[in-house]
Amino acid sequence: MADAAIAGATRRRPGFASRLVRRDWRGAVAPLLLLAFVEIVMDTGSYQIAVAAYRVVLDGSLLTGTIETLGAALGGLAIGGMIGVVLGVLFGMSRAVDRLMMVTVESIRPIPSAAIIPVVLLAFGFGYRMEIFLILPGTIFPILIFTRSAVAGTEPCLLDVSRLMGLGYIGRVLKIVVPAALPRIFVGFRLSAALALVIAVTTEVVVNPQGLGSAIMVSEQKLDPASMYAVVIWLGIIGWGLNAALVWMQRRLFGPAGARGAEQ
Amino acid sequence: MRPLRLLWWLASVAVAAGFVGLWQVAADSKWLSPVFFAGPGQAWDRLVAGLVHGTLGIELADTVGRMIYGWAAASLLGIALGSLIGISPRARAYLAPMIEFVRPVPASALVPVAIGFLGLSDEMVLAVVVFGGLWPMLLATIHGFETIEPRLTDVSRALGFSRLQVILKIALPSALPDIFAALRLSVTVSLVLTIIGEMLASRDGLGQWILFAGRTFRPGDLFAGIILLGGVGFVSASLIAWLEQRLLNWRRPP
Numbered sequence: 001m002a003d004a005a006i007a008g009a010t011r012r013r014p015g016f017a018s019r020l021v022r023r024d025w026r027g028a029v030a031p032l033l034l035l036a037f038v039e040i041v042m043d044t045g046s047y048q049i050a051v052a053a054y055r056v057v058l059d060g061s062l063l064t065g066t067i068e069t070l071g072a073a074l075g076g077l078a079i080g081g082m083i084g085v086v087l088g089v090l091f092g093m094s095r096a097v098d099r100l101m102m103v104t105v106e107s108i109r110p111i112p113s114a115a116i117i118p119v120v121l122l123a124f125g126f127g128y129r130m131e132i133f134l135i136l137p138g139t140i141f142p143i144l145i146f147t148r149s150a151v152a153g154t155e156p157c158l159l160d161v162s163r164l165m166g167l168g169y170i171g172r173v174l175k176i177v178v179p180a181a182l183p184r185i186f187v188g189f190r191l192s193a194a195l196a197l198v199i200a201v202t203t204e205v206v207v208n209p210q211g212l213g214s215a216i217m218v219s220e221q222k223l224d225p226a227s228m229y230a231v232v233i234w235l236g237i238i239g240w241g242l243n244a245a246l247v248w249m250q251r252r253l254f255g256p257a258g259a260r261g262a263e264q
Numbered sequence: 265m266r267p268l269r270l271l272w273w274l275a276s277v278a279v280a281a282g283f284v285g286l287w288q289v290a291a292d293s294k295w296l297s298p299v300f301f302a303g304p305g306q307a308w309d310r311l312v313a314g315l316v317h318g319t320l321g322i323e324l325a326d327t328v329g330r331m332i333y334g335w336a337a338a339s340l341l342g343i344a345l346g347s348l349i350g351i352s353p354r355a356r357a358y359l360a361p362m363i364e365f366v367r368p369v370p371a372s373a374l375v376p377v378a379i380g381f382l383g384l385s386d387e388m389v390l391a392v393v394v395f396g397g398l399w400p401m402l403l404a405t406i407h408g409f410e411t412i413e414p415r416l417t418d419v420s421r422a423l424g425f426s427r428l429q430v431i432l433k434i435a436l437p438s439a440l441p442d443i444f445a446a447l448r449l450s451v452t453v454s455l456v457l458t459i460i461g462e463m464l465a466s467r468d469g470l471g472q473w474i475l476f477a478g479r480t481f482r483p484g485d486l487f488a489g490i491i492l493l494g495g496v497g498f499v500s501a502s503l504i505a506w507l508e509q510r511l512l513n514w515r516r517p518p
Contacts, residue, residue: 027357
């Protein structure tokens with residue numbers, strides 16, 4: 001029974017390994033060329049990078065950096081996500097609020113997050129607080145926009161039902177509107193998660209002396225390119241893994257509705 | 265319908281003005297330390313003073329020039345590479361996995377790498393801007409090619425189009441909506457990366473200017489720079505939206 005279920009599952013969706021093998025060999029040409037370039041042209045070969053990677057894993061600096069970067073990114077994502085959902089529901093539920101706030105939102109939104117780095121640095125100093133604060137606008141806006149449009153597009157029949165059931169504003173939001181909008185909100189959440197990681201790393205590269213971004217910058221300044229490349233590659237893996245995990249969650253949590261949104 | 269919309273817009277402006285007023289009150293009452301927080305009045309004074317008497321105009325021109333240059337290069341490269349991958353399954357087989365592999369690396373993480381190769385130079389800033397701005401355009405072009413109406417492909421085959429003709433006459437026009445969305449996205453990315461590049465490489469421009477204003481505790485100048493950068497973001501996005509509306513008029517149902 002269990003075996004049959006597993007066989008069924010594999011038949012439906014081939015595992016990661018088999019997909020990797022089934023991949024075209026031609027895809028390996030460009031990475032191999034890059035590797036050859038690294039070996040021949042650059043002073044730092046793949047062997048040195050591997051040694052440096054081993055070293056940063058062993059002395060724990062990679063782990064510390066990863067925890068610091070992901071901690072800030074996820075912290076910002078959690079706080080910004082909540083603010084974004086609340087504002088999105090407020091704007092989506094009431095057309096009046098949405099129209100009244102339009103000019104304010106549209107004047108704040110284009111301000112690049114990098115521009116407020118000096119202010120936040122002076123306000124909070126180094127550390128998690130400044131990084132999380134910088135992540136906030138980047139995470140609030142995508143979620144706000146997706147939530148607003150999803151809430152505004154709630155099936156009118158559902159709203160009739162909620163009226164029939166005599167639900168209040170809070171009940172209507174929590175029981176009808178947000179659950180119906182959740183697949184779309186998650187699409188915004190995925191965009192925000194990617195942005196949160198990017199802003200966290202950016203902040204660390206530019207000013208904040210913690211996390212993986214700072215590790216890259218410090219290695220560069222210490223003339224230790226091997227560690228720098230090791231951390232850059234690790235960041236790529238984290239970014240890829242984060243996105244893969246969120247896409248998987250979306251499919252898993254929302255089924256067909258999520259799969260539709262996953263294309264965006 | 266029209267006057268009503270204008271009325272809503274005016275009300276919305278009034279709300280925004282209310283927030284600016286609140287900002288002024290917050291600055292006047294020193295809720296936040298005046299070391300880093302300037303009110304709108306002070307920021308505006310510094311903005312005008314910097315533009316009229318100071319070098320703010322030159323800094324602005326430097327930043328905008330860098331942004332547009334990097335953005336244009338990234339967009340052209342993205343369209344070219346995207347067309348190549350979109351039209352040729354062979355190119356896709358060779359290049360797509362590599363792209364999947366490089367894409368998740370945040371562009372800002374590559375600033376130190378770029379510094380290693382190019383030093384603290386304008387070319388370094390430009391390289392980072394191009395790298396970051398490339399992705400939206402590349403993905404949008406590939407996506408646009410994937411969603412070409414199949415009948416159009418048949419037509420192009422019937423007319424005996426060459427590959428270049430297919431790209432220029434069928435694929436790119438039908439990918440235009442995706443491309444415009446990407447243009448807007450990548451102009452934002454370009455601006456952020458330009459600012460960061462200027463901060464890290466100490467090139468003249470608004471990024472370095474606001475960082476310096478912060479370090480020397482001149483909040484008026486700092487906020488003037490932020491307002492200016494917000495303005496650059498707003499104007500560039502609006503210009504692209506306006507262009508999109510004009511060029512894609514034919515796509516909208518009447």
